[in-house]
Structure formats: C-alpha cells, structure tokens
Amino acid sequence: MATIDHKQLWQAVADQLRDEILEGRLPAGSRLVETELADRFGVSRGPIRDALTELARTGLAVDLPRRGTFVSSLTEADLNEVYVIRRAIEEVAVRLAISHATDEELTDLRAALEVVEDAYRGPDLAAAWDADMEFHRSYCRLSGNGRLLAVFEQLASQTVLLMRTAVATRSSLAWIPPVEVHRHIADAIGARDPQRATDAVAAHYRYTEERLSAADRGGDSVPAA
Amino acid sequence: MATIDHKQLWQAVADQLRDEILEGRLPAGSRLVETELADRFGVSRGPIRDALTELARTGLAVDLPRRGTFVSSLTEADLNEVYVIRRAIEEVAVRLAISHATDEELTDLRAALEVVEDAYRGPDLAAAWDADMEFHRSYCRLSGNGRLLAVFEQLASQTVLLMRTAVATRSSLAWIPPVEVHRHIADAIGARDPQRATDAVAAHYRYTEERLSAADRGGDSVPAA
DNA sequence: GACAGAAAGATTGTCAACAGTTAGCGTCCC
DNA sequence: GGGACGCTAACTGTTGACAATCTTTCTGTC
Numbered sequence: 297m298a299t300i301d302h303k304q305l306w307q308a309v310a311d312q313l314r315d316e317i318l319e320g321r322l323p324a325g326s327r328l329v330e331t332e333l334a335d336r337f338g339v340s341r342g343p344i345r346d347a348l349t350e351l352a353r354t355g356l357a358v359d360l361p362r363r364g365t366f367v368s369s370l371t372e373a374d375l376n377e378v379y380v381i382r383r384a385i386e387e388v389a390v391r392l393a394i395s396h397a398t399d400e401e402l403t404d405l406r407a408a409l410e411v412v413e414d415a416y417r418g419p420d421l422a423a424a425w426d427a428d429m430e431f432h433r434s435y436c437r438l439s440g441n442g443r444l445l446a447v448f449e450q451l452a453s454q455t456v457l458l459m460r461t462a463v464a465t466r467s468s469l470a471w472i473p474p475v476e477v478h479r480h481i482a483d484a485i486g487a488r489d490p491q492r493a494t495d496a497v498a499a500h501y502r503y504t505e506e507r508l509s510a511a512d513r514g515g516d517s518v519p520a521a
Numbered sequence: 522m523a524t525i526d527h528k529q530l531w532q533a534v535a536d537q538l539r540d541e542i543l544e545g546r547l548p549a550g551s552r553l554v555e556t557e558l559a560d561r562f563g564v565s566r567g568p569i570r571d572a573l574t575e576l577a578r579t580g581l582a583v584d585l586p587r588r589g590t591f592v593s594s595l596t597e598a599d600l601n602e603v604y605v606i607r608r609a610i611e612e613v614a615v616r617l618a619i620s621h622a623t624d625e626e627l628t629d630l631r632a633a634l635e636v637v638e639d640a641y642r643g644p645d646l647a648a649a650w651d652a653d654m655e656f657h658r659s660y661c662r663l664s665g666n667g668r669l670l671a672v673f674e675q676l677a678s679q680t681v682l683l684m685r686t687a688v689a690t691r692s693s694l695a696w697i698p699p700v701e702v703h704r705h706i707a708d709a710i711g712a713r714d715p716q717r718a719t720d721a722v723a724a725h726y727r728y729t730e731e732r733l734s735a736a737d738r739g740g741d742s743v744p745a746a
Numbered sequence: 747g748a749c750a751g752a753a754a755g756a757t758t759g760t761c762a763a764c765a766g767t768t769a770g771c772g773t774c775c776c
Numbered sequence: 777g778g779g780a781c782g783c784t785a786a787c788t789g790t791t792g793a794c795a796a797t798c799t800t801t802c803t804g805t806c
Contacts, residue, residue, distance in 0.1 A: 304586055304789070331757065340791045341758090342567075346574070353578055355668075361529055362758055362797055377666050380617070384609045392605070441602050443580075447672055529759070556787065565761045566788090587767055587788055 305339050306346030312337075313347060317356050317367055317457060319422070324369040324461050328357060355454045368457065372508065375458045378451050383501040385444055386432060390485055390493035392439035401438055402486055408434045409482040416472050421463075424472075425456055431478055435485060477503055530564050531571030537562075538572060542581050542592055542682060544647070549594040549686050553582060580679045593682065597733065600683045603676050608726040610669055611657060615710055615718035617664035626663055627711055633659045634707040641697050646688075649697075650681055656703055660710060702728055 313333075316322045328351075333344045348365040351357035359365045397405075408431040415424035429452050436448040477500045484492035538558075541547045553576075558569045573590040576582035584590045622630075633656040640649035654677050661673040702725045709718035 306789090329757070342790055345758090346789095349571070349574060363799090364757070377668050380613060380666055381610060381669050381672060384613045385606060388605060388609045441605055443602050443676075444606055447606060451668075531759090554787075567760055570788090571759095588769090589787075 304346075305343035306350065309333070309337055309339070309343055309347035310350040313351060314354075314356060314453070317351070318453070318460065320460050322367050324367050324457075326367050328365045328367065330364075354450050356457055368454075370454065370458045370461055372458075372462055374454070375462060375508065376505070378454050378458065379501055379504060382432075382448070382451050382455070383497065385447055386436065386497050386501075387494045389436045389439040389441070389444055389448070390481065390497055391490045392441055392444075393435045393485055394488045394490050394493060396440040397438040397485075405431075405434045405438065405482055405485060409478055412478050413475050416475070422460070425459060428473075428478070429456060431482075435481070473500075473503065529571075530568035531575065534558070534562055534564070534568055534572035535575040538576060539579075539581060539678070542576070543678070543685065545685050547592050549592050549682075551592045553590045553592065555589075579675050581682055593679075595679065595683045595686055597683075597687055599679070600687060600733065601730070603679050603683065604726055604729060607657075607673070607676050607680070608722065610672055611661065611722050611726075612719045614661045614664040614666070614669055614673070615706065615722055616715045617666055617669075618660045618710055619713045619715050619718060621665040622663040622710075630656075630659045630663065630707055630710060634703055637703050638700050641700070647685070650684060653698075653703070654681060656707075660706070698725075698728065 313322065313328070322328070328348055330341045330344045330348070333347075334341045337344070348357060348359065352359040352365060355368060357365050357367055393405075408427070412424070412427045412431045415427040418424065433445075433448060433452060436445045439445070477496075480496035481493060481500060484496045538547065538553070547553070553573055555566045555569045555573070558572075559566045562569070573582060573584065577584040577590060580593060582590050582592055618630075633652070637649070637652045637656045640652040643649065658670075658673060658677060661670045664670070702721075705721035706718060706725060709721045
C-alpha cells in the first residue's frame, strides 16, 4: 500500500474545514485561528496554514496577511458574479462534451440527472444542491479540458457556500427549479446538438437570474445550484 | 509607513521565480528544490514552500507531493485549452466592460491598445506579449467582476509561459498578429456595442486558432498573446 | 463617560531541527 | 546486458520555538 498516494495532513484538515463551512457549521465571517485549529486537530501549525491557504485558493476563505483567515462573507452580488462566469464556461463545456464524450460517458451524465431530479423531490435541500452541482460538474469533466474543470470546481464550492449563506439570510431565495432546466441540458448533450445544449445552459442561467431578481422584490422559493 | 502592507517574504520569492519562469531562465520541467532556493534567497524553507504553492496555484509550476515542485511543461494542447477558456470569459468581459466602465476608464483601454501596437512594431517579442496581455487584462478589469479577472490572471501567466515554451521549440509559432485584431476589440468597446465587441473577441481567437493550426502544417510567424 | 496611549496577550511569519519518503547509485544475480 | 535489491544522501513534511505584528484590555486624563 506504500505506493498509494496517501493524504497529506493539510489535505485532511482542509477537507474537514471545507465540509464544516459548506454545512454552515463555520459561519461566514468567522475567524479561522491557526493555534486553535492546531490544538483541535492535534497537529502543528504548518499543515493548518497549508489547509487555510487551500481554502483561500478555492474562495471559501479570505486570507488577510498578518491578521488571519476568515470564512468568506459572500453576498448575492457575489452569486451573480459567480453565475456570470459559470454560464460562460458551461456553455463551452457542453459543446466540448458533445465533441469529446463517449456514449458510455454520456450515460454517467444521465445518471447524474436522475440523482438531481430525485434530490429536488426530497426534503433535503443541501443534498439537492450537491446533486445539482455534481450534474454540472459531469459535463465540465466530459469537456476534456482540465483547466475548465478546475475553474468550475472553484466556482462550485463558492456557489454552495453562497446559496447556504443567502438562504440563511433570505428565505425568499429558497426555491425549487423546474425539473426541465437540467433535463433540457442533458437531452441536448445526449442528442449531441451543440446549439441546443448551449441554449439550454443559457436558459438555465436566465431562469436563475430571474429568480434572483424576483427574490429581490419578494417571493418565496430555492435557487438552483 | 507602518500601516502600509509590506510584502511577505514568500511573495517576494514568488514574484522573482515567476519572472524567471516567464523569462525562460527556469526552463520547463526543471525542479524547484526548497533547500537550494532557501540557500539562494537567504530565507528559511517556510516562505519558499509558500512561494512554490503560489506558483502551483497559478499553473506555472506543478507540485507533486513528497517529490517536489517542477516548472510546468506545457504543450500546444495546453495553449488550446487555455484559449478556449479565455475566449469564453473574455467574450463576457467585454460585454460587462461596456456596461460598467466609465468613459474615463475606456481611455485607459485605448492607451493599452497603443502600447500593444507599438510593441508589436518593435524588436522585442516578449515585451509585445506582455503589452498584449495587459490589453486583455484591461477589459477584464473593466468588467467589474473580480472573479473573472482572477480567472484571467491565472490564464494570462500560463499563456505567456506557453508561448515562450512553444516558440522556443517551434519557431513556426512565432508570428505577428494583424494590428486590427486588437483595434477591433477596442473600437467596439469604445462604441459600447456588445455584439460587435463579442464578435471581435471571437474573431481574434479564431485567428489565433487558425495560426496554431497553420503552424502544425508549417509556416513561420508569432502567436498573438 | 469618552478618548488616547500604553501594556499585555494572542496570533501570524519565520526559523531550525527532527522524522519520513524518494531518487540515485552500486552490487549481485540471471 | 538487464533487472532486482539494498543502502545512502537528499529532499519533503511536520514540529516546536522565537520574533514581529496585531488585537484587546487597562490606565490615565479631560
């Protein structure tokens, strides 16, 4: 087993902190203190520093030199900012996925779609967001462009944090997306129709932006991830 | 002056290593050894590790756990990958810049255009690439979307490294772009015409992709940054 | 009570040392 | 000659200590 890459300490710490942030157990704005975390995890400050650097890299935390690292405080303006970029890269991702993915790989996308639709029918909104993000991640992965997937991953973490934060402060942001927004994307990719796929992604984001605008004026529902 | 943020050691080290990589003084594939760099810069290994982490974050280096950090070895396939994402985000960036930028800010873009055109008329190709990248950076900054600019910055570093690497191995990749590719973008933004600006960005990248393909079949010129 | 300055405490940045892992080299065997 | 094995030097990962910086608390003055 010695030849299997085992995790470095900082990775285990970062993974756990990421989960705590995304599950709302470490609230936005809270300070991540190296010395406390070192005591808590029973390791030295070195790996804690590396873990905090990783959280800052993915946007879940903000590192202020000599002052500390804080869980990101993100607003709906941030959500808009993230969606703009996600829309841009996902429109490209679906086109690339259509060109690159094998038929077998497209069945994985289908499976992800089923999971999302099931999840939004269930009681657990956070699980639905995770499934939703996994669906989007699928076609970004199928694009075959590693850098595109890396950009998506950063934005994905921030999206989940943003939605948890936003819904906690504004329940009017909690809504369930129509089932067809994801299905249209999956169908178009399955049919290997680039224009339809791009249009379906654009429609999904337009829907989301409309819901965000509507939430600004009152109303009551859940943002799609 | 005590209230002014001064650089941490790792930042100074990272800046210098970045310059050396981008200027070709640290060749692709070369190993960045913490202990050597610590001796060379006269600091402890801690800040060196942080600097190397930063280089890995921006894609200029690759960190292999327990084995070391290596200057990225990037190929023309990587260049294509980077261009796909840059095109996607820059098409959005010009639209946002048109909506958000003041008239005064647009004169900065004009200035950046002059610098690029002058630079490509000169003998120093690396300086021209830097000016080219600064032009693109300008409208990404004017987009008002900080995350978009951050994504651009990562891709910018990689673009310069890629081009230096590619041209060093394939002089057929060294070509001067027609002056109008950048001018069309700046004109469209100046006219605040989103469709024209998006089309101009797309044309720029189409041109670049065509030159890359032509270079695969022989020929002799310089990729636009 | 409000404000300013000093002191104390807490934290981050850096350093040097120790522990664990890997790469390279030499030797042996087929 | 090629492959496997063992050893050692060099390197990376982690730890604990010291120095520098920031935040909080305390004290004095108005």
